[in-house]
Amino acid sequence: MVLFSFDIFSHTGLALIYAGTLIILTIGLNMVYSVLKFSNFAHAEFVTAGMFMSWWVLQILTFAIPWDTTGEHLINNLFIQATFAFVMVGIIGVLGEVLVYGRLRSFDASSRSFTVASIGIGLIIRNFLAMIFGNFPQHGLGGTSTPSLPFNLNFDIKLQFIRRHPIFGSQGIFITSFQLLIIIISILTVVVIDYVFKKTKFGIAMRATSDSFELADVCGINTKRIILYTWFLAAGITGMGASFVRATQARFSSLDGFFLLLPIFTVVILGGVGSFRGGIVAAFIIAFSREIALIVLTEIQKPNGLEDTIEQTLGFTVTFAPAYADAIAFVVLIIVLLVRPQGIYGSVEATRARV
Amino acid sequence: MSQTVLRGVNIVSGYGKLQVINGIDIHVNENELVTIIGPNGSGKSTLIKTMIGLVKMFSGQVFLRDHDVSHLQPHEIIRTGIPLGYVPQLANVFPSLTVEENMKMGFYTKKWDADYSKNIDKMVALFPILGERMDQKASLLSGGERQMLALARALMPEPDMLILDEPTAAIQPNIAEEMLQLIVTLKKELGIAILLVEQRARRSLELSDRGYVLVTGEVAATGPASELLAEDKIRKLYLGVRDRNENNT
Numbered sequence: 001m002v003l004f005s006f007d008i009f010s011h012t013g014l015a016l017i018y019a020g021t022l023i024i025l026t027i028g029l030n031m032v033y034s035v036l037k038f039s040n041f042a043h044a045e046f047v048t049a050g051m052f053m054s055w056w057v058l059q060i061l062t063f064a065i066p067w068d069t070t071g072e073h074l075i076n077n078l079f080i081q082a083t084f085a086f087v088m089v090g091i092i093g094v095l096g097e098v099l100v101y102g103r104l105r106s107f108d109a110s111s112r113s114f115t116v117a118s119i120g121i122g123l124i125i126r127n128f129l130a131m132i133f134g135n136f137p138q139h140g141l142g143g144t145s146t147p148s149l150p151f152n153l154n155f156d157i158k159l160q161f162i163r164r165h166p167i168f169g170s171q172g173i174f175i176t177s178f179q180l181l182i183i184i185i186s187i188l189t190v191v192v193i194d195y196v197f198k199k200t201k202f203g204i205a206m207r208a209t210s211d212s213f214e215l216a217d218v219c220g221i222n223t224k225r226i227i228l229y230t231w232f233l234a235a236g237i238t239g240m241g242a243s244f245v246r247a248t249q250a251r252f253s254s255l256d257g258f259f260l261l262l263p264i265f266t267v268v269i270l271g272g273v274g275s276f277r278g279g280i281v282a283a284f285i286i287a288f289s290r291e292i293a294l295i296v297l298t299e300i301q302k303p304n305g306l307e308d309t310i311e312q313t314l315g316f317t318v319t320f321a322p323a324y325a326d327a328i329a330f331v332v333l334i335i336v337l338l339v340r341p342q343g344i345y346g347s348v349e350a351t352r353a354r355v
Numbered sequence: 356m357s358q359t360v361l362r363g364v365n366i367v368s369g370y371g372k373l374q375v376i377n378g379i380d381i382h383v384n385e386n387e388l389v390t391i392i393g394p395n396g397s398g399k400s401t402l403i404k405t406m407i408g409l410v411k412m413f414s415g416q417v418f419l420r421d422h423d424v425s426h427l428q429p430h431e432i433i434r435t436g437i438p439l440g441y442v443p444q445l446a447n448v449f450p451s452l453t454v455e456e457n458m459k460m461g462f463y464t465k466k467w468d469a470d471y472s473k474n475i476d477k478m479v480a481l482f483p484i485l486g487e488r489m490d491q492k493a494s495l496l497s498g499g500e501r502q503m504l505a506l507a508r509a510l511m512p513e514p515d516m517l518i519l520d521e522p523t524a525a526i527q528p529n530i531a532e533e534m535l536q537l538i539v540t541l542k543k544e545l546g547i548a549i550l551l552v553e554q555r556a557r558r559s560l561e562l563s564d565r566g567y568v569l570v571t572g573e574v575a576a577t578g579p580a581s582e583l584l585a586e587d588k589i590r591k592l593y594l595g596v597r598d599r600n601e602n603n604t
């Protein structure tokens with residue numbers, strides 16, 4: 001008998017890609033959480049903005065350098081898109097501080113005020129983007145096709161390496177070199193940021209600022225500038241991550257960031273606020289739980305699965321759609337908040353600080 | 356006559372529209388320990404915070420040696436080149452930083468090189484108890500250890516001027532006495548000018564060169580510490596109530 005009726009390797013691949021996505025998109029939220037001590041709901045729209053910005057630069061380049069006829073190395077280049085998204089979304093983050101958060105801070109507003117303001121800022125960013133670019137940017141010129149890299153990578157793992165195995169059935173991993181690269185960049189980014197935060201003068205200054213603005217100031221730290229850098233980095237990294245995510249998707253919309261908000265928050269809380277390494281572990285937990293939920297729900301829906309059994313024995317229909325797997329982040333979030341609110345690696349103080 | 360390190364001229368300041376300091380002149384000379392005493396809420400902390408740039412000054416001037424530092428931000432004052440150490444009354448350590456990182460913050464405006472390690476060694480020699488806990492978070496320290504760490508951080512840049520806001524608050528009496536003795540030693544041996552705010556009014560005046568008595572944002576009396584201690588009115592009003600004040604913050 002074939003033990004696995006589902007493609008275990010391909011599901012593993014999907015979970016890895018999802019985890020990579022969550023890892024890179026979580027860093028910025030975690031930074032703002034730990035330095036500025038509030039839940040930044042506008043983070044979701046940093047993701048959306050990153051997608052739109054990376055798509056926008058593609059459109060610009062298509063017009064600007066029409067002689068690049070192959071379109072391979074400049075027009076649709078992942079690194080150009082990522083850099084552009086980093087800078088543009090970084091600027092959006094800085095603008096939020098200059099126009100809104102900085103003013104709130106000057107009247108000693110509570111962290112709840114900041115959170116509420118961030119919801120408003122998020123709505124403004126999302127609708128602004130939708131107004132300019134439309135809700136569903138079209139394929140158009142260059143469209144949302146997979147960007148290329150400035151070099152060729154040949155480590156695709158696509159081959160169908162198990163066929164009609166007595167236990168595994170037919171299996172294969174489907175991760176492209178492109179997706180692998182994204183997972184690697186995500187993890188590298190976290191490691192670098194973790195190092196900066198823990199060991200460098202800039203990182204210690206960020207943590208000192210988060211402990212006390214006044215004390216940091218009398219130590220010679222320009223706290224306003226540290227806060228601006230924090231926003232630029234947090235928003236920029238998120239924008240960069242979003243450009244990667246867009247590159248792996250067939251299409252994207254102005255709601256994509258919003259749909260990722262819940263899993264992103266769950267990763268931060270599960271990993272522990274302020275712990276970047278905790279974020280890595282948490283991202284894998286969330287990604288694999290989601291994939292497992294997806295498999296289980298699919299199994300239940302198969303002919304003669306649990307869904308049919310319930311219908312036949314109890315006489316009413318219960319639907320278990322595989323799409324419910326997306327709710328797994330909710331379930332994990334509730335469990336974490338009940339059982340271990342400080343997360344895997346988080347400290348109790350950091351958790352108290354959040355809203 | 357020795358040189359003035361810190362001088363405030365006709366300082367008027369407060370919070371928002373609330374005026375707390377109503378025109379104060381104050382100065383601290385080289386090699387001098389100056390104590391500010393006064394009842395709770397008289398504006399001692401506010402006066403100090405105004406001079407260091409943490410509270411907005413409505414009018415007046417502040418000089419750090421020859422530099423006019425009026426209306427500068429704290430980090431700008433720290434960067435004038437005259438090393439200055441300040442220990443606030445509340446929240447005087449970075450709780451989520453380790454003991455060593457807290458000391459590093461005292462050296463933030465300089466390169467973390469050989470001088471830095473030398474000064475760390477000095478602090479460890481001065482406060483051996485901190486040396487044993489260099490990698491622990493400051494949030495795990497006791498009240499007395501926190502005050503020591505705060506003082507160590509302020510001493511890291513080898514300051515010419517040290518401003519201490521109630522460094523003995525909320526610590527055991529015997530440790531408080533040790534702390535005051537240490538402050539006197541710092542003045543005598545390193546020649547640091549020190550401005551001290553103290554609840555233990557009598558004891559600190561005994562150790563000081565000069566004193567200011569602050570009442571409702573004004574200087575009610577000032578002069579050599581021995582004269583203030585001898586003056587009848589001050590003894591009755593501000594030194595007699597010492598015991599009642601000591602338990603409050």
Ligand SMILES: Nc1ncnc2c1ncn2[C@@H]1O[C@H](COP(=O)(O)OP(=O)(O)O)[C@@H](O)[C@H]1O
Binds near residue numbers: 394396398399
């Ligand atoms: N952040 C603040 N905002 C508004 N008023 C303040 C603030 N801090 C202190 N005050 C007020 O200023 C006055 C002086 O306070 P403070 O300088 O702390 O006194 P002291 O240090 O002598 O006990 C008090 O009336 C106090 O209520």
Ligand SMILES: [Mg+2]
Binds near residue numbers: 399400401444520
């Ligand atoms: Mg005070």
